[in-house]
Amino acid sequence: MEFGFTKEQEQLREGVRSFLEQELAAESFAARSNQWVEGFSQEFSRKVAQRGWIGMTWPREYSGQGRSYIDRAILMEEMLRYQAPIGYHFLGDRQVGPSLMHFGSDELKKEFLPRIINASVSFCLGFSEPDAGSDLVAVRTNAREEGDYYVINGQKVWTSLAHKADYIWILARTDPEAPKHKALSELIIDLKSPGITIRPIINMAGAHSFNEVFFEEVKTPRTYLVGGKNRGFYQIMTQVDYERAGLERLMQNYPLFEKIIKFLREDKGEGARLRKDPIIRDSIGRLEVEYQTGRLFCYYVAWVLDQGRIPNYEAALCKAYCTQFEQRLNDIATRILGLYGQLLPGSKWAPINGEAPESYLFGPSYTLQGGTVEILKNIVATRGLGLPTS
Ligand SMILES: Cc1cc2nc3c(=O)[nH]c(=O)nc-3n(C[C@H](O)[C@H](O)[C@H](O)COP(=O)(O)OP(=O)(O)OC[C@H]3O[C@@H](n4cnc5c(N)ncnc54)[C@H](O)[C@@H]3O)c2cc1C
Known part of the structure; x- marks a missing residue:
């Protein structure tokens, strides 16, 4: 059994990375936590569209490319690693398009799907x-x-x-x-x-x-x-399963993870001193274990979608786990950086440019948006484990 990615998938990843490196160099955006959806740029989305990266899982009859959800997960993983500004097209691509394909009239499909795919409309x-x-x-x-x-x-x-x-x-x-x-x-x-x-x-x-x-x-x-x-309520129950499933529930603050590790790897200064602390080493190791587990959950959900099944309790389980990881990352990063680590962006004394406390303040929203952890756990207990609803 082969658990790796195919050669084509590795090429896709490389292609996305080199596009994003170029955009980063051209200062189209900065790789900063929580900016993937704050960054809203039709111009950037148009470039993504030109490469066929919007609606890539959609069937060819709707101008998509009929590619797998694993391919889309690879694309998203790289977009989030760099926190590319995908806010303009993200909801159309992830949710509105698939919902229209499932439930929309031919007229609605004709009016909106091509415009979502070429980044001419946002929702x-x-x-x-x-x-x-x-x-x-x-x-x-x-x-x-x-x-x-x-x-x-x-x-x-x-x-x-x-x-x-x-x-x-x-x-x-x-x-x-x-x-x-x-x-x-x-x-x-x-x-x-x-x-x-x-x-x-x-x-x-x-x-x-x-x-x-x-x-x-x-x-x-x-x-x-x-x-x-x-029929709206029943339709929405299917749609939110798409909403809950992606790597965007694991990697909203991914740059913080990379930056804190880089800080601890530095030859001199505060990072070099702090990394000797066994509690810090333990915390960072634990975060990596949790991150890799969350990543596998996300790819598993993509695989479920590729089997033609709608992920239900799987998506709930994935989001509940991943968003709590994101909060722990903010918490541990802020603790590692100590008192100076509470300084917000703009202060010259703020380590890693104040990204940790800023991300900490975004943190509570992770476990609320798209369904709270408590609601998701209820789904896992009832639909996943078959427990009675009351
Ligand atoms: C950053 C962010 C972006 C958002 N974007 C959008 C958006 O674009 N569009 C949109 O429509 N909404 C959006 N939301 C809203 C989001 O979907 C809701 O906040 C979420 O569904 C929770 O609803 P609520 O805030 O009314 O909390 P409530 O439903 O009032 O819940 C309050 C608390 O009670 C708990 N609770 C509620 N019911 C149960 C139960 N049955 N069992 C156990 N515990 C329970 C919850 O877990 C929670 O802790 C966004 C939220 C955030 C934070």
Whole structure:
């Protein structure tokens, strides 16, 4: 049995690396933790698209390349290693495109899939609301039918990239009478539509990553309903399995890992002194074991997808494990660097340019976004291990 990558896969990795090295040298971006999705550049995404690296797993009939999910995992691993700015196309590639292929009408596929693949359109996802996060069926935003349109009223929250994207993909209540699970639908809305207000939320690290989005009598064409009316909840349960599965749940702060190891390897100075501490050596060794385990989980999920199965408890298990690793990395890196290690970027005294505390402040979000650890553990217990739900 051969557990390695094929020659073609190694070539793909090399190709992605050399592209990213060139872009890094041209200062298109800096390899800094948590920047992969903060970095939002249509120009960069266009270059990725020209190389056929958007929609690479999609079937050829949709202008994709029909490549494997393992290939896509290799691509993503390199993009994340360098923290390339992939925010413009990431959600379209990972989630919106596959969801449209599964559930969208021919008209929607024709309108959006080619534009996602050539980086001409970007999406954000509007599911969560002030009283609906883990419990998504509690969504209250409503969409009523009026002639050729749906008219939307309500509020979304924590909507990543709403201030930069072209379209928002929402979950809304389309039947006020039906039981909650059978009353929700998925709709696409042009973010330039009248009646939309986007208000920034600044996270603890000082970044404007997500937003509140308000809808007041916003019209979207009926043709922008995705899949079946009132089938939205069931559709979304499949879609989030794609959302949970990738290396982006392991490597959001990967540069910090590389930089802290480099710091400890230095010949002279603080790093050389600290690496003699057995507790630090133990912590760093443990992180490497955990990182490699998480990496194998991610590749396993890609392999499940390549078998034509939707990863369900596997994706939940992977995300629960990997995001907790990312938090431990922030924690251990900050501890190793001691008091000076708490200085934020900008201070000349901050080791590794303040990346550790900055990443620490991003940390709490890792185990919340895309499903909290508690919810994921429930999935592993019930769907993975067959425990009763109550
Ligand atoms: C950085 C970031 C980006 C995000 N981007 C988006 C986005 O683009 N679009 C979007 O729609 N949403 C987004 N979210 C929102 C995210 O999906 C929600 O935060 C998440 O689903 C949790 O929902 P909540 O915040 O309402 O917490 P709650 O659901 O209120 O949970 C609060 C706490 O209770 C626990 N809990 C809840 N129910 C159970 C249960 N049944 N059993 C055990 N414990 C439970 C949770 O684990 C958690 O610890 C983002 C969040 C973050 C942090």
